[in-house]
Amino acid sequence: MTRRHFALIAIVLMSATLIAACGGAPSTTAPTTAPAQQPATAPAPEGRKFTIGISNPFISSEYRTQMIQSLIEVNKEYKDLGITNELVIESADTDVAGQIQQLQNLINKGVDAILVNPSDVNGLNDTLQEAINKGIIVISVDQELNTPGVYNVGIDQKEWAKISARWLAEKLGGQGNIVLIEGFPGHPANVARMEGVEEVLKEYPNIKVLGRETGKWDEATGQQVMSNFLASFPNLDGYWTQDGMAIGAMQAVMAANPQKWPVLVGEGRCQFLQLWDQRLKEDPNFETIAVANPPGVSPTGLRIAVNMLQGKQVDKSKLGGANGLSFIIPVPVIVTKENFQEVFTTVCKDKPATYLLDGIMTDEEVQQFFVK
Amino acid sequence: MKQTRWQQATYRHPYLFALLLLVIAFTANALLQPNLLEPTTLNSNMRVFLPLILVTIGQAIVMIGGGIDISVGSIVSVVNALLATQIGLSGDLSTAGVMMGVALFVGMGAGALNGLLIAYVRLQPIITTFATSFIYAGLALFILPNPGGGAPSRLTAFYRETIILWLPLAFYIIALLLFIWAIMRRTRYGRYLYAVGGKAEAAYETGAPVRAVQFSTYVISGLMAALGGIAMTLLTGSGNAQVGDPLTLSSITAAVIGGTPLSGGAGGITGPIIGAVILGLIRNIISFAGVATWWQTFVNAAIIVLALAMPGIIRLVRRRRG
Secondary structure (H helix, E strand, O other): OHHHHHHHHHHHHHHHHHHHHHHHHHHHHOOOOHHHHHHHHOOOOOOOOEOEEEEEOOOOOHHHHHHHHHHHHHHHHHHHOOOEOOOEEEEOOOOHHHHHHHHHHHHHOOOOEEEEOOOOOOOOHHHHHHHHHOOOEEEEEOOOOOOOOOEEEEOOHHHHHHHHHHHHHHHOOOOEEEEEEEOOOOOHHHHHHHHHHHHHHHOOOOEEEEEEEEOOOOHHHHHHHHHHHHHHOOOOOEEEOOOOOHHHHHHHHHHHOOOOOOEEOOOOEHHHHHHHHHHHHHOOOOOOOEEOOOOOHHHHHHHHHHHHHOOOOEOHHHOEOOOOOEEEOOOOOEEOOOOHHHHHHHOOOOOOOOOEOOOOOOHHHHHHHEOO | OHHHHHHHHHHHOOOHHHHHHHHHHHHHHHHHOHHHHOHHHHHHHHHHHHHHHHHHHHHHHHHHOOOOOOOHHHHHHHHHHHHHHHOOOOOOHHHHHHHHHHHHHHHHHHHHHHHHHHHHOOOOHHHHHHHHHHHHHHHHHHHOOOOEOOOOHHHHHHHHHOEEOOEEHHHHHHHHHHHHHHHHHHOHHHHHHHHHHHOHHHHHHOOOOHHHHHHHHHHHHHHHHHHHHHHHHHHHOOEOOOOOOOHHHHHHHHHHHOOOOOOOOOOOOHHHHHHHHHHHHHHHHHHHHOOOHHHHHHHHHHHHHHHHHHHHHHHHHHHHHO
16 A cells, blocks of 8 residues: 555656756746846837737626627737737636636746736735736736736726716605615625715715615626515615616516616616616606726726837826726716617617627727826 | 456556546646746646645545535635734734644634534535535635735745745645555554445444544544645635635545545545646646637536546446457
8 A cells, every 4th residue: 555655656756856857957047037028128129029918717797708809809909010919818717726827827928918807806916926026017907906016907996886876866866765786795896886885875864775785796686686675665765786786676676566666776788778778668757877887998908008018108197096006997988868879779789788888998098198 | 358457457546547637637738838847837836736635635535434525615715714814914924823723723623513413413414514614604704704814925935936856845745645644544544434435334333433434534624624725825825705615616526536436435645636736737738728718618627527537438448348
């Protein structure tokens, strides 16, 4: 028994030593980081193409699908101009350790810039720091990281939530009973959004929050939670919810069809606009609001990365965030009754129901963040 | 006869197939990623694989003893939450040492609860550990409701960057564990373990302390999960109450790829260790082979299914030929 195991240990150690010895020799003299350091230390020589990598740890959502798709499209623009190479995509459902592996693989492939949609607020710090040390530009898209040296590109989640919360409060005339359906408690985006909602509601002391529950950013859960709320509070005056859950919540209201419909907020997705349209046929006075949460912030981030790689200086006065490294992207579309028909009949016309209302900055628009 | 020789060989060395798979996966990975063999690259891979390797060893021992442990991922989360909150980003090394010791006891305690319910109250392992997994997951969330906390970078750097004689730290840890296992395997306890997992009634009749052995496997599993949690904390340098979740199923998959049957009484820890490394290498291969984005998850799962089915396929082919 033991002999075999000892033999195995010996084999493992021996082969590993052998492997290490074979591969180890050159690394002592030639730093493997050399190619990646070029863009940061010196302006890129003419004709040198940049490689950009994306690390995405979550694939089961339309947001992420649309994000990857538009990243490929935007990169193709630069590729056709001979500025970038093929986009290197690391995208799979995975955990923090798995995303660390994704990032290590990107570093290993010698990319010049990494776009990362982080699965954890701090768990990637050391790995991202390693990338930065190798001269790689690291941009966190969609979600803000407070890691020194990491740039952020995304919307202001708090302000985003305030838009629909304020609309709701004004629609209610500053009084009434409402419920809140939130995303994952503790998730940074959700925390920021709920802070925004609370700030708005503080200005309207006559609006009472009867209940607050999580819909886990999931349509079905949102529907279930809303059904429960409608059963407990038949005279509900309104509710606030967000991304992914608004469709489910509205479907719950449609199913219950109460005498008096609560004032409700929606989400920037074509499927929601379809429900809106459906409801308008029954009640021409129906109105709601849909604020886009654009997956396009990632391709915008790619444009920013390309411009930085080309040696342009970032205008730090235009940046915000805790470290002053955040590019804040304005919300591209807000749908209200004024522009509903227009958006519904044009943008959503030839798009699948799952399409999220989006906006990608052009290369020209991105120039506002750089020193002229 | 060839047929019996292969069967005998795989019976005696349950890790043989996994080893073959490892050679294939490693070769494929090395061809696609030439610098895989450099110490720094080897290290960056092994430090990511180590948490799963540690958890898988515990899982394999439970499986050899005829059980299964669905709660390992949650135990990792509890340990991670505990360390991240108690040590903190600016914590000193002595606190860290004490808390890691505490973490090991927490892991063993969680394992002991599992063992108590399964071996002495005689509840079904799969249901029991599934239920306790929620207790531990809830505990982790209670300790650390929002992701945060962490470990000082001096400490994480030790885990992330230690390379001794061209070999990453993980190799020495694995070698040490294999050494301990080799000794344990020889003792009376080692023989009881396989007897209990193979046929508990028969083991009981021959006087083996069945319950105590079953109980012990869960304590070991809890201990290994705690070690996995420590490794995970040092890898990420941060706390997240859900960090361990994906490790549960991966540890079972790795153990099975490593030749540990779900029916118990056979296998070892060598195969499962290899199994865990293979799971990691597959992700690398997909990454470096440039598999199209939308196919990555599919290809990953397909390779795992193939790896799981391969021993059966080989047996089938050999029987046909024989």
